Amino acid sequence: xxxxxxxxxxxxxxxxxxxxxxxxxxxxxxxxxxxxxxxxxxxxxxxxxxxxxxxxxxxxxxxxxxxxxxxxxxxxxxxxxxxxxxxxxxxxxxxxxxxxxxxxxxxxxxxxxxxxxxxxxxxxxxxxxxxxxxxxxxxxxxxxxxxxxxxxxxxxxxxxxxxxxxxxxxxxxxxxxxxxxxxxxxxxxxxxxxxxxxxxxxxxxxxxxxxxxxxxxxxxxxxxxxxxxxxxxxxxxxxxxxxxxxxxxxxxxxxxxxxxxxxxxxxxxxxxxxxxxxxxxxxxxxxxxxxxxxxxxxxxxxxxxxxxxxxxxxxxxxxxxxxxxxxxxxxxxxxxxxxxxxxxxxxxxxxxxxxxxxxxxxxxxxxxxxxxxxxxxxxxxx
Numbered sequence: 001x002x003x004x005x006x007x008x009x010x011x012x013x014x015x016x017x018x019x020x021x022x023x024x025x026x027x028x029x030x031x032x033x034x035x036x037x038x039x040x041x042x043x044x045x046x047x048x049x050x051x052x053x054x055x056x057x058x059x060x061x062x063x064x065x066x067x068x069x070x071x072x073x074x075x076x077x078x079x080x081x082x083x084x085x086x087x088x089x090x091x092x093x094x095x096x097x098x099x100x101x102x103x104x105x106x107x108x109x110x111x112x113x114x115x116x117x118x119x120x121x122x123x124x125x126x127x128x129x130x131x132x133x134x135x136x137x138x139x140x141x142x143x144x145x146x147x148x149x150x151x152x153x154x155x156x157x158x159x160x161x162x163x164x165x166x167x168x169x170x171x172x173x174x175x176x177x178x179x180x181x182x183x184x185x186x187x188x189x190x191x192x193x194x195x196x197x198x199x200x201x202x203x204x205x206x207x208x209x210x211x212x213x214x215x216x217x218x219x220x221x222x223x224x225x226x227x228x229x230x231x232x233x234x235x236x237x238x239x240x241x242x243x244x245x246x247x248x249x250x251x252x253x254x255x256x257x258x259x260x261x262x263x264x265x266x267x268x269x270x271x272x273x274x275x276x277x278x279x280x281x282x283x284x285x286x287x288x289x290x291x292x293x294x295x296x297x298x299x300x301x302x303x304x305x306x307x308x309x310x311x312x313x314x315x316x317x318x319x320x321x322x323x324x325x326x327x328x329x330x331x332x333x334x335x336x337x338x339x340x341x342x343x344x345x346x347x348x349x350x351x352x353x354x355x356x357x358x359x360x361x362x363x364x365x366x367x368x369x370x371x372x373x374x375x376x377x378x379x380x381x382x
Contacts, residue, residue: 032185035170045119104302109138121187127183133181163176191311205369289318293306330356332353341359362375
C-alpha cells in the first residue's frame with residue numbers, strides 16, 4: 001500500500017515564484033506605502049519617548065559627578081549618603097527606559113504599532129503576508145539599528161533610515177525593513193490588513209477578475225429626456241451603481257423629483273459619472289454617494305447613489321455632487337478615508353472636507369476603493 005502526501009503546489013497570493021513579495025499585488029489590494037515624511041516624524045516621536053524617560057539618568061549622572069570628583073575617583077571614598085539620590089535617579093531612569101523599549105518591541109511585533117506609528121497612521125506588517133511582523137523580527141531590526149550607532153555614531157542610523165529613499169520597489173522599504181521582512185504602510189489613506197473583513201473583500205475582488213470582466217454591465221447613459229424609463233438611483237433605493245438589476249421581478253427605482261423642481265422631461269444631463277466598471281450615471285439634480293447615503297434636513301430631493309465597495313472604505317455618506325453654472329462639483333462629506341482627485345495634467349490630491357470643488361471633464365475622483373471619471377455628454381434641452 002502506498003501513501004501519497006498531499007502537496008500544496010498553489011502559489012501564495014502576492015508572491016513571485018522565488019518568494020519575493022509582489023508590490024503590484026499589494027497596490028491592487030489598496031495597501032499604500034507609508035509616506036517618508038510621516039515615517040520620519042513617527043520615528044522621532046518614539047525617540048522622544050526614550051529621551052524624556054532618560055532625563056532621570058542624566059540628572060543622576062550629573063549629581064554623582066560631584067562626589068566622585070571629591071573622592072578623586074576612588075569609589076570606596078564616595079559618601080554613600082550623598083550619592084544615594086543620584087543612584088536612585090540612575091535606577092529609575094534605566095528601569096523606565098528599559099520597560100518603555102520592551103513594551104514598544106512587544107506591541108510593534110504583535111500589532112505592528114509603536115507610539116509614533118499609532119499617532120501618525122502607520123503600521124508595520126510582514127511584506128509577504130501582511131500579518132503582524134513578530135517580536136523577534138522587530139527585535140532584530142532594533143539590534144541592527146543599535147549596532148549601527150555603536151559602529152558609526154549618527155552616520156550609521158542615518159544611512160539605515162534614509163535607505164528607504166532608494167528602495168528599488170519604490171515602496172519606501174529601508175534596509176531595516178528588509179532585514180526584518182517588514183513593510184510600513186499607511187492605514188489612513190489605504191487598506192489596513194488588520195481589518196480582516198476589508199482584507200477578505202479586497203482579496204476576493206482580486207481572485208475573480210475574469211468573472212467581472214465577462215459580465216459587461218449595461219450602460220446607464222441616455223440621450224433622451226428623463227422619464228419614467230430612465231435609471232437614476234432615487235431616495236431610499238437599495239440598488240448600488242454596480243448592480244445590473246437582472247433579478248426576477250426587478251424594476252428600476254422611481255425618479256424622485258422635489259415638488260418645486262421643473263418637470264423632469266424638459267431636462268437632459270450635460271455630464272455623467274463613468275465608474276471604473278463601465279457603469280454610467282447621468283447627472284441631473286444634485287446627489288449623494290456612499291454605502292447608504294442619507295440626506296440632511298435640507299437635502300430632500302437629492303439623488304441617493306449607493307455604491308458597493310469590496311474594500312469597505314466608502315463612508316455611509318461619502319460625497320455630495322451636483323451641476324451648476326460652472327459645471328460639475330463635488331464635496332467630500334468628512335468621509336473617513338477621504339476623497340482623492342486626479343485632474344488632467346495635475347497630481348493627485350485629497351479634497352478638503354465640506355469644500356465644494358469644481359471638476360473639469362476628464363477628472364478622476366477616487367472614493368474608497370472605487371473611482372469614476374467626469375464625462376461630458378449632451379447639453380440642456382429646454
